[in-house]
Amino acid sequence: xxxxxxxxxxxxxxxxxxxxxxxxxxxxxxxxxxxxxxxxxxxxxxxxxxxxxxxxxxxxxxxxxxxxxxxxxxxxxxxxxxxxxxxxxxxxxxxxxxxxxxxxxxxxxxxxxxxxxxxxxxxxxxxxxxxxxxxxxxxxxxxxxxxxxxxxxxxxxxxxxxxxxxxxxxxxxxxxxxxxxxxxxxxxxxxxxxxxxxxxxxxxxxxxxxxxxxxxxxxxxxxxxxxxx
Amino acid sequence: xxxxxxxxxxxxxxxxxxxxxxxxxxxxxxxxxxxxxxxxxxxxxxxxxxxxxxxxxxxxxxxxxxxxxxxxxxxxxxxxxxxxxxxxxxxxxxxxxxxxxxxxxxxxxxxxxxxxxxxxxxxxxxxxxxxxxxxxxxxxxxxxxxxxxxxxxxxxxxxxxxxxxxxxxxxxxxxxxxxxxxxxxxxxxxxxxxxxxxxxxxxxxxxxxxxxxxxxxxxxxxxxxxx
Amino acid sequence: xxxxxxxxxxxxxxxxxxxxxxxxxxxxxxxxxxxxxxxxxxxxxxxxxxxxxxxxxxxxxxxxxxxxxxxxxxxxxxxxxxxxxxxxxxxxxxxxxxxxxxxxxxxxxxxxxxxxxxxxxxxxxxxxxxxxxxxxxxxxxxxxxxxxxxxxxxxxxxxxxxxxxxxxxxxxxxxxxxxxxxxxxxxxxxxxxxxxxxxxxxxxxxxxxxxxxxxxxxxxxxxxxxxxxxxxxxxxxxxxxxx
Numbered sequence: 001x002x003x004x005x006x007x008x009x010x011x012x013x014x015x016x017x018x019x020x021x022x023x024x025x026x027x028x029x030x031x032x033x034x035x036x037x038x039x040x041x042x043x044x045x046x047x048x049x050x051x052x053x054x055x056x057x058x059x060x061x062x063x064x065x066x067x068x069x070x071x072x073x074x075x076x077x078x079x080x081x082x083x084x085x086x087x088x089x090x091x092x093x094x095x096x097x098x099x100x101x102x103x104x105x106x107x108x109x110x111x112x113x114x115x116x117x118x119x120x121x122x123x124x125x126x127x128x129x130x131x132x133x134x135x136x137x138x139x140x141x142x143x144x145x146x147x148x149x150x151x152x153x154x155x156x157x158x159x160x161x162x163x164x165x166x167x168x169x170x171x172x173x174x175x176x177x178x179x180x181x182x183x184x185x186x187x188x189x190x191x192x193x194x195x196x197x198x199x200x201x202x203x204x205x206x207x208x209x210x211x212x213x214x215x216x217x218x219x220x221x222x223x224x225x226x227x228x229x
Numbered sequence: 230x231x232x233x234x235x236x237x238x239x240x241x242x243x244x245x246x247x248x249x250x251x252x253x254x255x256x257x258x259x260x261x262x263x264x265x266x267x268x269x270x271x272x273x274x275x276x277x278x279x280x281x282x283x284x285x286x287x288x289x290x291x292x293x294x295x296x297x298x299x300x301x302x303x304x305x306x307x308x309x310x311x312x313x314x315x316x317x318x319x320x321x322x323x324x325x326x327x328x329x330x331x332x333x334x335x336x337x338x339x340x341x342x343x344x345x346x347x348x349x350x351x352x353x354x355x356x357x358x359x360x361x362x363x364x365x366x367x368x369x370x371x372x373x374x375x376x377x378x379x380x381x382x383x384x385x386x387x388x389x390x391x392x393x394x395x396x397x398x399x400x401x402x403x404x405x406x407x408x409x410x411x412x413x414x415x416x417x418x419x420x421x422x423x424x425x426x427x428x429x430x431x432x433x434x435x436x437x438x439x440x441x442x443x444x445x446x447x448x449x450x451x452x453x454x455x456x
Numbered sequence: 457x458x459x460x461x462x463x464x465x466x467x468x469x470x471x472x473x474x475x476x477x478x479x480x481x482x483x484x485x486x487x488x489x490x491x492x493x494x495x496x497x498x499x500x501x502x503x504x505x506x507x508x509x510x511x512x513x514x515x516x517x518x519x520x521x522x523x524x525x526x527x528x529x530x531x532x533x534x535x536x537x538x539x540x541x542x543x544x545x546x547x548x549x550x551x552x553x554x555x556x557x558x559x560x561x562x563x564x565x566x567x568x569x570x571x572x573x574x575x576x577x578x579x580x581x582x583x584x585x586x587x588x589x590x591x592x593x594x595x596x597x598x599x600x601x602x603x604x605x606x607x608x609x610x611x612x613x614x615x616x617x618x619x620x621x622x623x624x625x626x627x628x629x630x631x632x633x634x635x636x637x638x639x640x641x642x643x644x645x646x647x648x649x650x651x652x653x654x655x656x657x658x659x660x661x662x663x664x665x666x667x668x669x670x671x672x673x674x675x676x677x678x679x680x681x682x683x684x685x686x687x688x689x690x691x692x693x694x695x696x697x698x699x
Contacts, residue, residue, distance in 0.1 A: 070433035071426055072394035074405055079426075082418045127506055128543035128602075132557040132609065133533030142560060146547050165290035172292075172398055179293055186300065197301040201289045208288035 001195040008185045012203065015176045023176035025203065031095070031177060032164040035102035040156075042103065043110030048140070050115050061111075068108035074169055077101040081173050094175040098167065106163055113155045117148035153222070157215035161208050168204075178203065235411050236424065242407030243428050249325055249393045249403060254386060256329035261336035268341070269366070279337070286334035291327070292395050298327040299399040324396035332389050339385060343378035344370065376447045383440030390436055391429065404428060457482045457613060457644050458503060463512035465498060465668075472498050473509070474668040480646060482612070485639045487655040487676075488648045490665035491691055496648045497540075499665070500615050503646070504535045516613065533561060536606035536614040540621050542598040544590040550577065550601050551586045557608045569608075576604040580634050596627025603634055614638065616647040652695060656680055664688045 005012075015023015022030070049061035068076070080101040085091045092100075121144050129139040168179040182200040186193050268279045286294070299320065303311045314322075347370055355365040397406035408425035412418055458480040465473035472495045480486050488496045501507040503514060505521055505528060514521040519531060544553050554576055558569040577583045580600040590598055599619055606614065616635065620628040632654050639645055639658040649655070655662055655676055662679040664672040664687075672685045683689050 067430065070391075070430040072391035072405065072429060074394040074397070075408075075422070075426060075429060078405070078409065078412075079422055082412060083422065086418055122543075124539060124541055124543035125545065128537075128539060128545070128605075129556075131504055131506065131532055131535070131537035131539075132605070133529045133531070133561055134557065135529050138560055142556070143545055147545075150547065161288070165288075168290035168292045169395070179290070179296070183296070192304075194301040194304040197293070197297040201285075201293050201297055204290055204293055205285060205288045209284060212288070 001199060004189060004195050005199055011181050011185055015181055024181040025178045028164060028167045028177040031098060031167040034099050035106055035163045036160050038103045039106035039110055042107040043114055046107060046111035047114035047118060051118055065108045065111055068104060073105050073166055076105055077169055077173060094173050098170045098175050102163060102166060110159055113152050117152035118144055121147050154219050161212050164208060238411060239407050239424055242402060242404035246393045246403040249396060250390045253325045253328035254389055257332035257336055260329060260333035261340060264337040265340050283334040283338060286331045291331050291392055292398060294331050295324055295327040295395055295399060298323045320399050320401045324399060324401050328389060328392060332385060335385050339378050339381045340374060343374035346377050347373050379444040379447060387433055387436050390432060457517055459515045461513045463509050463514060465509045472668050476670055482644050483642045485645045485659045486661045486663060487659040488663045488665060494665040495668040496665050497617050500617050500646055500648050503615060504532050504537055533609050534611050536611040538603055538606050538616045538619050540618040542602045544598055544602055546590050550588050553601060554605050554608050576607055580604045594627060595623045596630045599631045600634055613644045618648050620651055
């Protein structure tokens, strides 16, 4: 196993770079970061739509989220991969396709998390702000959301880890992320699939495990600092 | 729209999806109960084993687990068994195993949360009556824990149902695979994927419906044994 | 200043406010009391429309609270409301809680508004807690900050919904102290409270409610020595038993 790691660590880590586009673990992380960064604002909008008192908007957002959550991510990826070029007339890179699918999928889940965070804020907070004469959206912006977002922070860090795992599906549409890179290594080595895929599993494990522990610790520190302030 | 033959093909895929789901879910639940029991023995090594098992399956993507089981694991088998396996629908079985092991980790955690939600007073009350530890677990604690866990477990089942799509990567001819095949042949992207999506949505709603009925049936009225 | 005219409210089948008529003049301090479930909290919450009414009219300073084109926010800026559970914003410091309304609504700069905010905090006796977070304060301190926050926009009317009911007994005094000083300075106040000492000391009128109706309205002396209505008599007896 160690020789495989020794021979192929560049492929696994960064793909063809610098002789080609970035790939491997680096691409996996970039995909995950893009996915999370773009899905956050969308999730926020969806959550706000769902708690708003404009019924058609709330129902529409609700319906959208329900549909996305009833589909496998892989289905969503294929939709993006095959349908988007047909709709727009342009061919889209695998990277963009994957990011789009991830963003849609993650936003649906994140919006649920944010929504329950918003609904968990005691009504008294809204009443206090409204009693001062502050409008609905300002109340949302300055009183409810800051508290809600802080409460959902741990869930968001676990969403990030999930996103990293979901990038592995890029393998199916030939995006050169970590799993695809490992498959390529396997096609070169041919006789040691157990070791190659074992290494693959270990890499994901190390990355996700350390990230989840690290983010957990960070969240703990942030909470402690705020409580002591 | 799609013609009858293609719809039938999609339906065949759906049948495989359902089969894969049912087999994997049954295995997963059994393994999860096993893991819970192992954990409950309070032997340090046993607990470590379960913890490592859970952490591994939570941090490694499902696709990677499926690939590992399909490409990597058979290497460990003797030559003869391996060939037999590949001739006899290895894809389906290995996918089912990978899906089951992965889900079992999450189910075990859900059950554990359920157990933790039971106040210790329940335990004390039962032991005070003179019941043994096993009787207590079997009749009072575990039944309550399972009931509390039903909502998250329904969510897991739903996830497993959707995750069966990952099996297409190793050639299992389930719904997503069929959809892709048909699209490849006919180029009718929207019709094909639309139909497949509708089938998944229908399956999801059915699962959620059944789940909510089960949850309602087994709900503990008025809370979980708190005073 | 505040006029309630045949106010009626239902929660589903429950008739929680029945034909309530009440007028509060400027500078008056009115205490509303009654057994639990009498509707007194609901009543005070209808004044700034935290709860809607189904029938009747409420006017504040000549403005019909339930008019179609009323600017609710502007209306509420003229009414200070203090809650039983304080409802301070936990993610903001004490100073920021008090500055919230002046900076967000009146769009005044922090520098400009801080002076007044500090004065308010001094008035409630919490000037040194300026940088603290609500989570670090006791219940009595939180409620006093809440009063300062409500006073920040200089409303001519203050409504208090059982302000001391959620406090431990030893902290009730400090909050009542602040309320009394407000009353003495001529603030128009409506207080739903069980604190009979406060009612006796500073209120101009005591309003007794039960089952959604106002049953008796007299001066404090009259109410505490010889209430007319039998239910008021029973209520007083129960309260004094607790004391």
